[in-house]
Amino acid sequence: MRVLLVAAATALAAGLVSAPVASAAPPRPAAAEFDFWFNQYGYTPKADLPAGEHRVVIGASCNGDSVGAQLYHVTWGVDRKVGDVFEIPCEGATSAGYQLSGGEYYLYLLSGVDNTHITGHW
Numbered sequence: 406m407r408v409l410l411v412a413a414a415t416a417l418a419a420g421l422v423s424a425p426v427a428s429a430a431p432p433r434p435a436a437a438e439f440d441f442w443f444n445q446y447g448y449t450p451k452a453d454l455p456a457g458e459h460r461v462v463i464g465a466s467c468n469g470d471s472v473g474a475q476l477y478h479v480t481w482g483v484d485r486k487v488g489d490v491f492e493i494p495c496e497g498a499t500s501a502g503y504q505l506s507g508g509e510y511y512l513y514l515l516s517g518v519d520n521t522h523i524t525g526h527w
Contacts, residue, residue: 438526444519449512451479452527456507463525464498469518471495479509498525 437452465472471494476487487510491501495516514523 440522440524442520442522443514443516444521445517446513446515447521447523448514449523449525451509451511453509454505454507454527456505458502459505459527460500460502461512461525461527462498462500463493463512463523465493465495465516465521465523467495467516467518467521469495469516469521472514472516472521472523474501474515475513476501476503477511477513478506479511493523 437450437454439449441447441449461476463474471492473490474493475490477484478487487505488501488503491499493499493514514521
């Protein structure tokens with residue numbers, strides 16, 4: 406019994422010594438992509454973005470003139486607006502850059518028409 410206990414302890418110690426070392430820097434999340442339809446208004450899926458510079462590239466296809474977009478930071482209570490409203494031309498695309506503090510973000514989109522198609526990525 407004692408020999409079995411010593412063997413198990415030795416195997417456990419060997420496993421701990423040979424365990425891989427965790428990376429010091431957390432991996433950067435993959436680009437968040439979205440592709441969806443909405444009527445009148447909609448929201449992009451939430452993206453968990455680290456602190457730093459970010460750019461969203463977004464395109465719209467709709468029967469109106471343009472789609473208005475406002476970035477929001479998810480917080481306790483009322484979500485906080487980030488930056489200014491920007492315009493996405495229907496049947497076109499645009500991009501917007503932000504200096505973010507990190508956390509969850511989403512875009513509120515307003516087209517005023519049905520069957521609006523949005524594609525984009527961070």
